[in-house]
Amino acid sequence: MGRHVVAAAHTSSILLDRDASIAKACALIAEAGRSGVELLCFPETFVPGFPYWINLYPPGQQHGIHVRYLKQSVDIAAGDLAPVCEAAARAGVIVVLGISERDGGTMYNSQVFIGADGRLLGKHRKLQPTFAERMLWGQGDGSTLSVFPTSVGRIGGLICYEHMMNLARQALIAQGMEVHCASWPTFASTAGRGSAYDVTVETIMRAHAITGQCFVIVAENPVTEQYLEAMQEVLGPQDVLGTGGGYSAIYAPNGDIIAGPHTGSEETLVVAEIDLDAIARAKVLVDTAGHYARPGVLDLVINRRPLTGLIEAGQTEI
Secondary structure, eight states, rough: EEEEEEEEEEEEOOOTTTHHHHHHHHHHHHHHHTOOEEEOOOOOOTTTTOGGGGGSGGGGGHHHHHHHHHHHHHOOTTTTTTHHHHHHHHHOOOOEEEEEEEEEEEEEEEEEEEEETEEEEEEEEEESGGGGGGGGGOOOOOOOOOOOEEEEEEEEEEEGGGGOOHHHHHEEEEEEEOOEEOOOOOOOBTGGGGHHHHHHHHHHHHHHHHHSSEEEEEEEBOOOHHHHHHHHHOOOOSSSBBBBBEEEEEEOSSSSSEEEEEESSSEEEEEEEOOOEHHHHTTTTTTTTTOOTTTTTTTTOOOOOOSSSSSOOOOOOO
């Protein structure tokens, strides 16, 4: 168990620019290492930025920018994450990075988990893209709904409104997750409904810490002028999304906020020291991965088979 230093990167990438976004991520990883941070969590699709346009413009206008987004998304097999892995190894920092992952002609909203030695531990693909996201990203499956053992504890993560999927949260809890990395964008700077967004995030994430008896790291990006300009250059003006927003914080297993919340356009690392012994103190009361579960009455089934649509039932002899 023991004490560890963890952080949320409250920061924005360079929208539609994979290389620049990766370079910024590497700089933040180096800064985290210098500050003694052992685990650094990034916002949703930090590389190459969250595609806010999907909620702002008619779908028929978006094909061209979707093609551009595909080209700027991350091809893991091609080595696009090599600079991030190298930065993690140099800094000795475990990294959870939100990416738009490119796999052939399909994109997935993903988190990648990179060890302090620079080794890729695994990834998680968002199970269900939310609302207009369904136009852009494919669905993940149970093969990436995992928890990873690290020197900072057993780490897992989910993405944005995926936290609304209670069974997805429980799947990680049941695997003994100790530190949860929650990657979000921000909609707090959205006209009309934005005022309730931070309250929604805070409520869900505090509840997840309490019900899972785990630490929760929330990382969000504020919207920058560069984000707005990049969208308007391709799609024209809009008056719904403005600059600002962002809510990053760290919660303890009892629901207390131990760092943040940090909000607004100022970019920073939200840092906290966590004590994994606090998990045992919470679980003695209620262990939802153990004595406070009711197997046989309430059972959760995870299909671990990759759902590729291709099932090879036999082999043709030549």
